[in-house]
Amino acid sequence: MNRFLKRLFELSQADARLVVGLMSGTSLDGLDIALCRFTGCGLATCVEVLHAATFPYSEDFKQDLRSVFSKREVDLEKVTLLNAKIGEVHGDQILRALKDWGVDPSAVNFIASHGQTIYHAPKRFHGLTTYPNATLQIGDGDHIAFKTGIITISDFRQKHLAAGAEGAPLALYGDYILFSSSSENRVLLNIGGISNFTYLPALQSGGIICSDIGPGNTMIDLLTKKYFNIPFDDGGQIAARGKVCRKLLAELIAHPFFHEPLPKTTGPELFNTNYLEAAIINSGSTGLAAEDLITTVTQFTAEAIAKGIKEGCNAPSLAIYASGGGSHNQYLINSLRQLLPQCKIDRFESLGVSADAKEAVLFAVLANETVCGSKVDTGAGPAVTMGKISLPD
Structure with missing residues (x-):
């Protein structure tokens, strides 16, 4: 042998x-x-x-x-x-x-x-x-x-x-093996280039779901590279300086992807510069300041995540554990807390494994x-x- x-x-x-x-x-x-x-x-x-x-x-x-x-x-x-x-x-x-x-x-x-x-x-x-x-x-x-x-x-x-x-996403399998809980309805949220989550109902009672839910850092990073020549918005500091353009936000979230049932997958093949430029034109939002673009796209990311979690997780109380680069973006996390006030949102490290x-x-x-x-x-x-x-x- x-x-x-x-x-x-x-x-x-x-x-x-x-x-x-x-x-x-x-x-x-x-x-x-x-x-x-x-x-x-x-x-x-x-x-x-x-x-x-x-x-x-x-x-x-x-x-x-x-x-x-x-x-x-x-x-x-x-x-x-x-x-x-x-x-x-x-x-x-x-x-x-x-x-x-x-x-x-x-x-x-x-x-x-x-x-x-x-x-x-x-x-x-x-x-x-x-x-x-x-x-x-x-x-x-x-x-x-x-x-x-x-x-x-x-x-x-x-x-x-x-x-x-x-x-994709394959996180389902490892999440299920390592982080299932008998007492807590858990959402393991990964905000990488693309955002995805695994929903683990308490007592492993069925209804587990794992799905991509939209952009994570991909579009934000493209903008910070283009306008500020930096790889990412450290801590969400740029997003905190700008204002949300509601017309552009509505156009970004109107894509048919967000009406497709879970589970589903996506990638930068969809959420990219072309996607953003088309939304800017269609919403009549040309001429926005760089900070306002980054704030709006960060808010879009938060709203896409919140929409997916609301649709996929039918428990009255949820504990969300966030990982990935986006979990360090304080503007993004604060927006999620406002959009999901009934949920506890915590760092993934509290489960005993480094988020990174x-x-x-x-x-x-x-x-x-x-x-x-x-x-x-x-x-x-x-x-x-x-x-x-x-x-x-």
């Missing part, structure tokens, strides 16, 4: 496993790396996050990613080259993280790599009747495995698609299930085991 396959079999029976989880999101700002110790699987899973950090991408690398990200027409050679390059870059960043943490790579049992999403194409978007739902993440797992010498599990979203779903590490941890959970669990049946998505296994040699 191949020694790595034998090792996987042994790990499936082991008392504990040491796993590196990776996440690179639609913000394209860097790689989140979390080193986790797992015991158990399924609803008996226990995880201890030993180390976590974000390793920023160089500006040149970001530009490379932007050249193929969320575009219908791209240079196919560049996509091919980046598939290998991202794998190598992520491998280097993993080795750097382990060195910083004083951890020998040989002590790590496997890596869980999300890869880099470059295009999301559910059938609702592409409208081509002879083609299925699709999504594409690049950053080849074999390159990571070879560079690090560590078994790598990657490309998790394709099994979700193969089972008839849309490939959450998504990397959730993919480590999926890899742990691949090795020692079974297909995860939440009742709210396909019951499947996800991830492709790459061996180091």
Whole structure:
């Protein structure tokens, strides 16, 4: 038997496993790396996050990613080259993280790599009747495995698609395993490039839902880059200086996406500069100050999130735990508190896991299930085991 396959079999029976989880999101700002110790699987899973950090991408690398990200027409050679390059870059960043943490790579049992999403194409978007739902993440797992010498599990979203779903959001599975509560109706809200949530009713009584609900930071970041040459609105300070343009806000929230039933998926393929420019023209809102544009788009983000939570969560009381870059935007969070006065809104850290590490941890959970669990049946998505296994040699 191949020694790595034998090792996987042994790990499936082991008392504990040491796993590196990776996440690179639609913000394209860097790689989140979390080193986790797992015991158990399924609803008996226990995880201890030993180390976590974000390793920023160089500006040149970001530009490379932007050249193929969320575009219908791209240079196919560049996509091919980046598939290998991202794998190598992520491998280097993993080795750097382990060195910083004083951890020998040989002590790590496997890596869980999300890869880099470059295009999301559910059938609702592409409208081509002879083609299925699709999504594409690049950053080849074999390159990571070879560079690090560590078994790598990657490309998790394709099994979700193969089972008839849309490939996103996958947070449902890890949220269900790690954060279900017997006493509290929980909403786990992630405000990344796109906003999504998992609703976990108390006592796991059914009615679990996980869905994208609209933009997160994507459109805000585009505006701060364009007008202020900064990557994001730190703490929502710019939004706090401006005024909401109600005509533009109404046009932004009028898109048919917000009338589609949950669950659903979306991405920067919809919520982008073209979306904003069309809304500005259609609402007769040309000539707005930069601060007012950012305030309005931030308020739009808050209202899209609140709308989705109101539609998807039918409990009288909710505890919302916010993660992702948008959870640091105080203007956005304050707007959510005003729109959802009946809800408790808290930082995700109160559940015992760093908000910034959450998504990397959730993919480590999926890899742990691949090795020692079974297909995860939440009742709210396909019951499947996800991830492709790459061996180091």
